[in-house]
Each structure stands twice: as C-alpha cells, then as structure tokens.
Amino acid sequence: MAPMDSSPSKLDQFLAAIEASVADGSFVRLALRLPFGTDETLKSIDVKPATIRGELKLSFTAHHQTRDLVQNHPLAGAIGQLRKLLSHDFRQGFLFATDHDLQFDAQGKLPRLKRMPATSKAPASLAHDRAKARLIPAAGQSYLTELGITDDAGKVTKSGGDKFRQINRYVEILAPLLMAMPAGKLRRILDMGAGKGYLTFAVADYVANTLGRETEVVGVEFRQDLVDLCNDIAGKAGLARLSFASGTIGDYDASGADVLIALHACDTATDDAIAKGIAVGAGLIVVAPCCHKQIRREMESCNMPGPLDFVLKHGIFVERQAEMVTDAMRAMILEHFGYSTRVFEFVSDVHTPKNVLIVAEKARSSRDPAQLEKLQAAKAFFGIRRHYLEGATGL
Ligand SMILES: C[S@@+](CC[C@H](N)C(=O)[O-])C[C@H]1O[C@@H](n2cnc3c(N)ncnc32)[C@H](O)[C@@H]1O
Structure with a gap:
C-alpha cells in the first residue's frame, strides 16, 4: 500500500x-x-x-x-x-x-x-x-497565564507585553516555513536555551493546535528549576508532545531534529545551537542571538592599527560592530554548510535591542569553500583569531 x-x-x-x-x-x-x-x-x-x-x-x-x-x-x-x-x-x-x-x-x-x-x-x-490578530492569541492559553504573560482574564500583563510580541512575531516568521515542510520532515523541533519556555510553548501550541502536526517539541535548558517548572506547566496545558530537558546545548543529543530555534541564548550558546543544527542537518535553523561577548573580546584584544581605528576607539561602536560581525560571520558559516540565510530585525528595537534574527534554510548538501575564504579575509580585517562557531562546527 x-x-x-x-x-x-x-x-x-x-x-x-x-x-x-x-x-x-x-x-x-x-x-x-x-x-x-x-x-x-x-x-x-x-x-x-x-x-x-x-x-x-x-x-x-x-x-x-x-x-x-x-x-x-x-x-x-x-x-x-x-x-x-x-x-x-x-x-x-x-x-x-x-x-x-x-x-x-x-x-x-x-x-x-x-x-x-x-x-x-x-x-x-x-x-x-485594526486590532492585531495574533497567531498565538492572549486569551484562553493557560500556559501564558502560568508564565506570567497574561493575567487570569487572559489580558497581556504590563511586564509580559514585550515577550508576547516577540514570541508572536517569531511564530509568524516560522509559520510559513513550517507549513512548507512535509510531515515527514517536521518530526522534532528543538528550542535551545529555552529559559522559562515562552517561545517553546508558543511554537508547540502553534504546531499542535494550528498546524495539527504530531511534532515533538523539546526545550533544552541547563537550569533544572526552569525545566521542572516548564514540564509542570506543559502537563497542565495538555501539550502532550512538548517537554523540557535539562543539560547543556553542547551535550544534548539533537539527532532527528528538523528545526532548531533559539531566542536569546547567551553569547556562544547561540553558536552551540547553530552547530547542533548543522551537525544533524536540520532543514531550518532560526536564532535570535543575544550578547556578542566572544567576538567583542577578540576585537578589543587586537591592538592592530587599522582603517577602523577611528570607529573602534569608542566602546559603543565596538559593541555594535561586534554584534554585526558576529552574526554576519554566523551567516557565512551557515552558508558554507549549505544553508541559504536571511538576517533581519524581527521586532522593533523599542521592544528589545536584541532584535536580529538569522533564518537559515538548508538549500544544498555540498559545502561552499568560497564562504570560508571570505570568512578568513573578514577575520583578518577585524583582527579576529577565531569565531567560536568555527570550533563548534569542527572547521
Ligand atoms: C536570556 S535566556 C532566554 C530564554 C528564552 N529563550 C527566552 O527568550 O525567554 C537564556 C537561557 O539560556 C540558558 N542557557 C545559556 N547557555 C546555555 C547552554 N549552553 N546550555 C543550556 N542552556 C543555556 C540560560 O540558562 C537561560 O535560561
């Protein structure tokens, strides 16, 4: 048959x-x-x-x-x-x-x-x-109330507004990408550095209740207290295919993951998440990076005089430059491994300054050595010895 x-x-x-x-x-x-x-x-x-x-x-x-x-x-x-x-x-x-x-x-x-x-x-x-219709509506979601995003009447709380907007926007961006994935290619979604699980719950809810897919969704988080809390709330919300696992992103067995997401996983935890996705050949990797300390340290420790001296003598510009360089290099490494990438602001910076999203869709199984050449040139220009993601992906 x-x-x-x-x-x-x-x-x-x-x-x-x-x-x-x-x-x-x-x-x-x-x-x-x-x-x-x-x-x-x-x-x-x-x-x-x-x-x-x-x-x-x-x-x-x-x-x-x-x-x-x-x-x-x-x-x-x-x-x-x-x-x-x-x-x-x-x-x-x-x-x-x-x-x-x-x-x-x-x-x-x-x-x-x-x-x-x-x-x-x-x-x-x-x-x-017009009132904005949300893919994750505020009312009637017990998990949003348990997480403090909404009050008992289903109204978004003052403190939950920014997070509510972020997770909705994230799900809106994921929605057409997930819909385009055939059922056999949407078996497992991992949310790396899940924290209190805001995004993990929203994605699990959308996939199960709107798309009607039988997809396993796992939030990976090293704080055991948050993992216990989230598993408890998931049970109460009846989201049977959602669970939270304690441990580090680097040690987590990501095999079978078709989609890998991360929202504000700290510094190089975002690289660990991307590296896991690449290692298991995930069809889709979507990360909103957080702080960019590793590359900032590299740029600060480089005392080479260069054409960017006049910019990099100001701390605020080092920070902004480190952010752009870190994420642009992440995109280059993803492209090297056969992903086509888009980098854009997913919410206004009024709601969070950490508003850049990297969306990577697997386009080829072959590697693109030209991207590595560009990466080497860019590192030399900025005085960077190594991007953490290079090591994490075995480059
Ligand atoms: C800034 S919070 C973001 C949480 C959540 N994604 C959100 O947006 O609400 C980052 C979370 O990642 C977790 N984390 C950081 N590095 C990690 C690692 N290497 N492995 C597992 N969890 C990690 C932290 O414990 C923290 O809960």
Whole structure:
C-alpha cells in the first residue's frame, strides 16, 4: 500500500498564507475568480479587511449578475468560508499581500500554488486602526497565564507585553516555513536555551493546535528549576508532545531534529545551537542571538592599527560592530554548510535591542569553500583569531 501523504494540501497552504498575512498586517486583499458552483449568478468575490466595532473582520463582497452582497466574517469564520468557496464555487484565488502575491489555481488535475512579487506594496487602508490578530492569541492559553504573560482574564500583563510580541512575531516568521515542510520532515523541533519556555510553548501550541502536526517539541535548558517548572506547566496545558530537558546545548543529543530555534541564548550558546543544527542537518535553523561577548573580546584584544581605528576607539561602536560581525560571520558559516540565510530585525528595537534574527534554510548538501575564504579575509580585517562557531562546527 502506498504511504499516506499527510503533508498539507495546496488549499491548506493557501489558507494558512492568508491567515498569516492577516496576522502580520501584510494582507491587502483577496480575489476569488473562475466560478463553477451551482449559483450561476455569482461571478466573483473580493475580500478586504475591515474594522467593525473595534473588531478585525474580513469583508466579503460577492458580485452577482445584478447586485453585490456584502458579508463580514471574523478571521476564523472567514477561513472556513474561504475553504468552502475554494472547494465548491471558485477555481482560482489570488492573495495580495505587501510582500508577495500568491495564486491558488485548481483548474488542472492537481491544484497549484504560485508565488509572485507583490503588486500592492501598500497595506490595506484599514491596517493602521485594526486590532492585531495574533497567531498565538492572549486569551484562553493557560500556559501564558502560568508564565506570567497574561493575567487570569487572559489580558497581556504590563511586564509580559514585550515577550508576547516577540514570541508572536517569531511564530509568524516560522509559520510559513513550517507549513512548507512535509510531515515527514517536521518530526522534532528543538528550542535551545529555552529559559522559562515562552517561545517553546508558543511554537508547540502553534504546531499542535494550528498546524495539527504530531511534532515533538523539546526545550533544552541547563537550569533544572526552569525545566521542572516548564514540564509542570506543559502537563497542565495538555501539550502532550512538548517537554523540557535539562543539560547543556553542547551535550544534548539533537539527532532527528528538523528545526532548531533559539531566542536569546547567551553569547556562544547561540553558536552551540547553530552547530547542533548543522551537525544533524536540520532543514531550518532560526536564532535570535543575544550578547556578542566572544567576538567583542577578540576585537578589543587586537591592538592592530587599522582603517577602523577611528570607529573602534569608542566602546559603543565596538559593541555594535561586534554584534554585526558576529552574526554576519554566523551567516557565512551557515552558508558554507549549505544553508541559504536571511538576517533581519524581527521586532522593533523599542521592544528589545536584541532584535536580529538569522533564518537559515538548508538549500544544498555540498559545502561552499568560497564562504570560508571570505570568512578568513573578514577575520583578518577585524583582527579576529577565531569565531567560536568555527570550533563548534569542527572547521
Ligand atoms: C536570556 S535566556 C532566554 C530564554 C528564552 N529563550 C527566552 O527568550 O525567554 C537564556 C537561557 O539560556 C540558558 N542557557 C545559556 N547557555 C546555555 C547552554 N549552553 N546550555 C543550556 N542552556 C543555556 C540560560 O540558562 C537561560 O535560561
């Protein structure tokens, strides 16, 4: 018997992309075309966001032969409605978002998805005054309350606001990447330096309850008290495939990990996390680094006169330079090991100064020696003897 394909269908992926774009504010509009349903008067449907009595809704305008009918749906209901419409009434759907367009086409034997550059760069006109829909909603999540992010009424606490925003943004960035991974390639996610588990819980919740995947999620943390606390909260939240393990990142057996994440794992702990991901060939490595002491020390101990003297005589610029150099070299090493990388700010620096994210997707199994040559030249330029990640990856 042929193995069952449990990967998400093209329609699931299209609906998930719509949901994610509404959640991150990039949604502009949606168009349903090529009707084939039983209502022969229905020609097309256009969907746009609308704030109605303070609540974000999706407003559907159905264009019939002689009149237009408008219906407003909350996000969850809208997605259900779109699923029905794209299964029974329309062969094509077009999502217009500020960062890309996505076409769902069910004209052929098998539905297809086509991603294209964005035609609309401006967000929908109501974007500025609508309540932000979150992939991890604040209300009704017992773990958020236990972790102190929300109060008993499900409202985000004053002290939990920044963390809530960070984990939501992190999950929003992960969402399309995880959705694109076939089920067999999303067996295990490791969160390295999990701390109190804010991100670990959010990812486990999203993967189990939104994506419906049977993925094991493990938070690795060397503080036993935090590991015990988190395992207790995970049990109460009914997240059966989530657990926390005590120990160091370097010693942890990461075999079988398809995704490796880390949020503010201190200094070289981020390198240990990246190295583990590379060693097991994880398909996706996403880290938000923390302090950058190792390279800062290297740069400070180098007393070579050089063209950057005038910059590096100021402590604040050494710090900023060390941060950029550390993370850019991490990206280079990841590229050497066959990953394609993106480095960007994932939240505003109003919420955390540690707001850089490195997203690395495995693109090749072969190595790229040119990256190592560039790395050597860059180290020589900045007076760096060794990047910790070189040693951690056996370079
Ligand atoms: C700044 S906290 C971030 C925690 C969490 N990821 C978050 O963003 O809320 C870093 C955590 O990593 C843990 N940690 C640092 N180095 C580690 C290592 N080598 N192995 C395991 N845990 C480590 C620390 O104990 C701490 O709880």
